[in-house]
């Protein structure tokens with residue numbers, strides 16, 4: 434089941450505010466913090482943040498570390514498809530979640546929607562398969578990424594792989610003095626292959642070895 438079960442629901446007044454912003458002829462992604470609507474937008478952001486913080490059990494959508502439960506600085510509203518590329522989805526409930534400050538800034542504005550082979554998407558995709566990353570509204574994180582020792586991320590799928598790279602999840606641990614578990618990375622690759630081959634015996638063996646390494 435997807436990590437986020439209930440998307441944020443806007444009130445009539447909030448919908449009016451959003452409509453006014455997106456229908457303005459000069460609408461741009463900068464209007465997320467539009468000066469002329471400073472206070473109502475601040476209130477709207479607070480509402481979105483509070484909703485997803487609860488919905489995500491105060492965990493970042495990408496690294497699963499704690500986000501701040503009170504202050505907004507380490508519980509940032511994250512546009513899953515970046516607002517710089519997809520301003521039309523800037524207030525779209527399924528495109529919003531919360532992330533820690535690191536994931537939010539490292540992920541930045543890289544595209545997360547798979548391109549269509551022909552033409553352009555007219556609507557926000559409604560299923561997991563259209564996204565490159567682990568999407569908290571459509572995916573169960575644990576289906577795509579295993580986390581060992583709260584620090585090492587091992588991909589189980591392509592989406593998991595993309596998300597780990599997108600937010601540099603392992604790189605961040607390496608940069609701060611945690612030795613890279615070389616064998617772990619090789620095992621991670623083997624694990625992915627064993628899974629795609631449906632070899633459950635090998636999967637169990639590899640997982641056992643990974644746990645052994647991490648316990649040493």
Ligand SMILES: [Zn+2]
Pocket residue numbers: 493494495496497498532533534535536537
């Ligand atoms: Zn994070």
